[in-house]
Amino acid sequence: MVGYQKIEGRIPEQEWLSCGHLACPGCGEKLAMRLALKALGKRTILVVPAGCSAVVDGMFPHSSSMVPFLHTAFETTASAAVGVRAGLDVRGVDNVTVLAWGGDGATFDIGLQALSAAAERNENILYVCYDNEAYMNTGIQRSSATPWGAWTGTTPYDHPKDRPKKDMMAIMAAHKIPYAASASVAFPEDYVNKLKKAKAIFGTRYVQVFSPCPSGWKTPSDISVKVARLAVESRIYPLYEIEYGKRYTITLDPGPIAVKEYLKLQGRFRHLTQAEIDQIQHNVDETWEELLEKVR
Amino acid sequence: MGYRKIRGVTPPGQYFLQGDEACAEGAVAAGCRFFAGYPITPASEVMEHIVRRFKDCDGVFVQMEDEIGSIAAMIGASWAGAKPMTSTSGPGLSLMMENIGYAAMTETPLVIVDIQRAGPSTGQATRPGSGDMLQVKYGSHGDYEIIALSPWSVQEIYDMTIRAFNLAERFRVPVFVLSDEGVGHLRENVTVEQEVTVFERDKAPGQPPFHTDEPGGVPPMPCFGDGEKLLVTGSTHDPFGYRKTQVSEVHERLVSRLVGKIRNRADEIVDTDSYFLDDGPDVLLVAYGITARAALSAAKVLRDEGQKVGLLRLRTIWPFPERVVVESAQKCKEVVVPELNQGQICREIERLLDRDVISLPQTNGETMKPTKIIEFVRERAVTQP
Numbered sequence: 116m117v118g119y120q121k122i123e124g125r126i127p128e129q130e131w132l133s134c135g136h137l138a139c140p141g142c143g144e145k146l147a148m149r150l151a152l153k154a155l156g157k158r159t160i161l162v163v164p165a166g167c168s169a170v171v172d173g174m175f176p177h178s179s180s181m182v183p184f185l186h187t188a189f190e191t192t193a194s195a196a197v198g199v200r201a202g203l204d205v206r207g208v209d210n211v212t213v214l215a216w217g218g219d220g221a222t223f224d225i226g227l228q229a230l231s232a233a234a235e236r237n238e239n240i241l242y243v244c245y246d247n248e249a250y251m252n253t254g255i256q257r258s259s260a261t262p263w264g265a266w267t268g269t270t271p272y273d274h275p276k277d278r279p280k281k282d283m284m285a286i287m288a289a290h291k292i293p294y295a296a297s298a299s300v301a302f303p304e305d306y307v308n309k310l311k312k313a314k315a316i317f318g319t320r321y322v323q324v325f326s327p328c329p330s331g332w333k334t335p336s337d338i339s340v341k342v343a344r345l346a347v348e349s350r351i352y353p354l355y356e357i358e359y360g361k362r363y364t365i366t367l368d369p370g371p372i373a374v375k376e377y378l379k380l381q382g383r384f385r386h387l388t389q390a391e392i393d394q395i396q397h398n399v400d401e402t403w404e405e406l407l408e409k410v411r
Numbered sequence: 412m413g414y415r416k417i418r419g420v421t422p423p424g425q426y427f428l429q430g431d432e433a434c435a436e437g438a439v440a441a442g443c444r445f446f447a448g449y450p451i452t453p454a455s456e457v458m459e460h461i462v463r464r465f466k467d468c469d470g471v472f473v474q475m476e477d478e479i480g481s482i483a484a485m486i487g488a489s490w491a492g493a494k495p496m497t498s499t500s501g502p503g504l505s506l507m508m509e510n511i512g513y514a515a516m517t518e519t520p521l522v523i524v525d526i527q528r529a530g531p532s533t534g535q536a537t538r539p540g541s542g543d544m545l546q547v548k549y550g551s552h553g554d555y556e557i558i559a560l561s562p563w564s565v566q567e568i569y570d571m572t573i574r575a576f577n578l579a580e581r582f583r584v585p586v587f588v589l590s591d592e593g594v595g596h597l598r599e600n601v602t603v604e605q606e607v608t609v610f611e612r613d614k615a616p617g618q619p620p621f622h623t624d625e626p627g628g629v630p631p632m633p634c635f636g637d638g639e640k641l642l643v644t645g646s647t648h649d650p651f652g653y654r655k656t657q658v659s660e661v662h663e664r665l666v667s668r669l670v671g672k673i674r675n676r677a678d679e680i681v682d683t684d685s686y687f688l689d690d691g692p693d694v695l696l697v698a699y700g701i702t703a704r705a706a707l708s709a710a711k712v713l714r715d716e717g718q719k720v721g722l723l724r725l726r727t728i729w730p731f732p733e734r735v736v737v738e739s740a741q742k743c744k745e746v747v748v749p750e751l752n753q754g755q756i757c758r759e760i761e762r763l764l765d766r767d768v769i770s771l772p773q774t775n776g777e778t779m780k781p782t783k784i785i786e787f788v789r790e791r792a793v794t795q796p
Contacts, residue, residue: 165502165533186533189502190477225449225477253450257474268459269450269474 119369122304124311127153136179138171141336143326143343144245145171146300148180148216151243151324154310157182159212160203162196164226165189166218167252168245190225192217193233196240212314215242219260220250222323223281234290237318241310244283244321247328255331262351263398264391266383267331275386279398283323284357291360292319298354299325301343305354305367325352333382345377350403355410363409374399412613414577416606417442420468423605430594431456431498433565433601434524435464437572438496440607443522444470445493447484449477449503452536453592454526457498478503482510482521489519490643492612492634494576498524500592501543502533504550511585512551513645515669518621518632520579520612522572524588526595527700529751529776538776539592541700541751547587548729554666556673558680559587559729561699565599571726577610578680582672583629589728591751593701593778622650627668627675673730682726683735686710692721694788695743697736697760699725702749702779709784720788728756733763740764747771747791749784 131152138145144167152159161184163169169186173179187195196215203211217226222244230242249267250256257267259281270276287295293316298306306324313320325346327339334342346352348370355365374396378384387395419440428436435457438446446465448458462472471493475481478499485495499507504525514521525547529540547559558578562568572588579586615631616639623630630650633639642652647662655661673680687710688695694713698706703724713720723739725732740746740760747769748757754770761768771787773779 169533188532190506227476250450253452253455256450256455259476269462 120367122302122308122367124304124308126150126303126307127156129153129156131157131159131181133179133181135173135177136171137173138167139330139336141327141329141334141339142167142171143247143300143328143339144168144218146339147243147245147306147324147326150300150303150306151214151216151310152180152182154307155212155214155241155314158210159214160199161185162187162192162199162213162215164192164217164221165252166221168216168218170252189221191229192221192226193229193238193240193242196242197233197238200239213240215240217242217244218251219244219246219248220258223259223283231286231290234287234292234319234321237292239317239319241313241320241322243310244323245326246323247326247331248280249328249331251328251331264384264387264395266386272386287321288357288360290319292321293317293359294320295357296321296355296366297323297325297352299343299347299352300327301325301340301347302354302367309356309366331383333385334380338380342377342380345372345380348372349374349377349399351377351399353403353406355406363406365406365410412611414608414610416608419603419605419607421603423603426601426603427598428565428569428601429456430562430565430568430590430597431526432460433569434498434572434588434590434595435460436601436603437569438522438576439464439468439470440603441494441573441576442609443494443496443576444468445485445488445495446470446472447475447481447488447495447497448472449475449481449499451500451503453528453595454498454500454503454524456595457524457526461496478506479510482507482514482523485521486510486514486517486519489521490635490641492636494520494522494580496522496524498526500526500528500536501530501540504543504546508550511557512553512555514585515551515555515557516553516645517643518583518630518669519585520583520632521585522575522579522588523585524572525590527589527591529774535776537592539701539751539778540774540776541591541702541755542774543589544728544750544752544755547589554670556670557585557587557729558582558673559589559727560682561589561725561728562594563700563703563724564594565597566601567726568594569601569603573607573609577608580610580612581629582676582680583632584673589700591700597701619650621648621652621665622668627671629672677730677733680727680730681732681735683732684724684726685722685739686724687714687721688723688739690719691742692719693744694718694720695740695746696720696722696784697725697746697748697756698722698750699728699756700751702751705779705781706749706784708781709788712781712785713788718788725756731759736760736763745769747784747788749773749779749787751779
């Protein structure tokens with residue numbers, strides 16, 4: 116199923132994220148949250164650690180999220196979400212989605228222990244990682260989600276990141292949780308469908324949504340969606356689901372295009388030589404083949 | 412071994428630096444070659460600057476996965492023979508607490524830079540506070556002592572960071588450069604000298620690494636790979652590091668020594684600075700960090716008005732400068748403590764003086780203005796001509 120197809124489903128019109136947030140222009144995270152709250156609806160409780168999303172929500176009474184918001188310690192997102200779920204269980208409330216919402220730093224790095232523990236116990240939470248591939252809130256430092264070759268404050272141009280991005284989807288799949296999916300803000304119907312599907316499942320559900328960061332990626336603020344789309348088309352960020360750690364489904368594959376088309380738009384990759392771009396292309400092709408293997 | 416003078420890695424001269432950058436320069440000058448860090452406002456610049464400097468002097472920097480990872484890596488590096496440092500702020504410090512107690516128990520030299528921001532919790536990340544004054548000393552469980560220094564200028568954070576490394580190695584203890592966002596993000600001139608005094612670890616092969624017969628003494632510290640059989644544990648241990656978790660006397664002796672090696676040598680560590688104390692002022696201001704600058708301005712203005720006001724500035728917070736505080740306060744009618752918390756150090760002074768001490772707290776995420784102290788002293792502290 117190569118190329119664009121019609122995606123069934125509609126984006127709900129009701130907004131649960133108001134205007135007036137403090138995010139930078141072109142922020143992928145805010146788009147991701149807006150769509151997530153549309154998909155999940157009013158009966159959602161947000162659990163958010165330190166990171167951009169805790170800061171840019173805004174200050175009371177001007178906060179932009181129209182659902183309850185628990186801003187928790189950086190390393191404890193999943194644990195705090197587990198507690199919220201337990202509290203609801205004590206009260207017999209079972210029609211609320213507990214939505215843990217962390218960036219890649221909070222998810223791949225500092226919060227991994229809490230998330231792994233919750234997933235292993237199959238706690239009834241929906242964890243969304245908005246993945247912008249670095250620590251943006253503290254001024255752009257590398258995370259384990261930063262891709263090979265990328266610039267950040269702590270992986271400077273003369274010494275860019277020399278390790279591949281951590282395969283967080285595989286880590287979550289290894290926990291045999293009922294549902295894990297990758298998504299992108301450039302494909303809102305696909306993303307919303309995944310969240311709706313996740314909402315209906317009991318247990319730990321993990322959705323990793325690709326969220327461009329114009330400030331951190333050194334891109335103009337009006338091309339965030341374009342960059343996100345190219346990431347999927349170039350198969351750098353494939354869109355797929357993993358059910359119970361073994362059933363892999365690619366939900367959308369509009370590509371392929373050359374990775375160069377994606378890389379050349381971003382300042383964080385501007386130092387790459389042709390040989391390095393070829394290396395990235397090779398790595399992406401190889402990873403794609405591995406994914407196809409799992410789908411079969 | 413012990414104190415010696417070395418040639419600094421930074422060419423001598425005048426530099427215009429941010430407080431965080433000067434801190435990193437001081438670390439490099441003192442021989443720090445390992446930094447384990449995790450980004451946090453307003454301390455990230457220490458990390459960013461030291462990374463730039465490490466390129467010239469073959470240092471090792473690791474961006475860790477979190478703050479407890481940072482301090483754990485420092486502990487490992489210290490036992491492997493490096494002089495390690497990290498920089499953080501309140502939330503990161505909270506996460507380090509378990510390993511701060513571990514470092515105190517295992518007598519591991521570390522330097523932790525805390526650029527304090529307005530807490531509790533996430534608080535106001537970009538704004539100054541002094542809310543960690545007690546946490547650095549009491550944050551981990553059990554009885555232990557640490558050393559904490561409080562700079563008030565960019566020059567002083569440079570000098571104190573060097574001293575922090577020396578004290579850490581000298582006393583085998585975690586040392587805090589307990590600064591604040593006010594100093595950390597301030598830009599001022601810094602004079603870098605040609606020579607730097609550093610303390611090199613006494614390794615003393617064959618000696619027990621966790622005991623000395625000298626009362627309140629500091630045992631020598633060998634490193635991994637030096638040929639010593641080393642066992643390092645946070646459990647109660649005997650002079651050679653063997654776990655003794657059921658023997659009362661061993662625990663009593665160990666904990667008493669951990670505390671005693673700092674308390675009994677307080678005079679060697681404690682450092683203060685005073686202004687207008689010679690004529691026995693009516694009002695004594697006791698201040699530290701960025702707030703001491705406002706207190707000095709206030710004292711000058713009040714002096715010009717004819718009020719007898721003096722300032723005692725605490726350059727060391729822990730061990731607490733008990734003797735100097737008691738002596739300085741003896742003839743004063745009032746003691747006023749302006750600070751960017753709800754009276755943390757005021758309470759410590761009250762304990763010492765056994766009399767009422769006036770707290771001037773401020774927890775609004777801003778540095779204190781001299782006018783606040785001036786007006787407070789005019790109104791509250793009753794002075795007699």
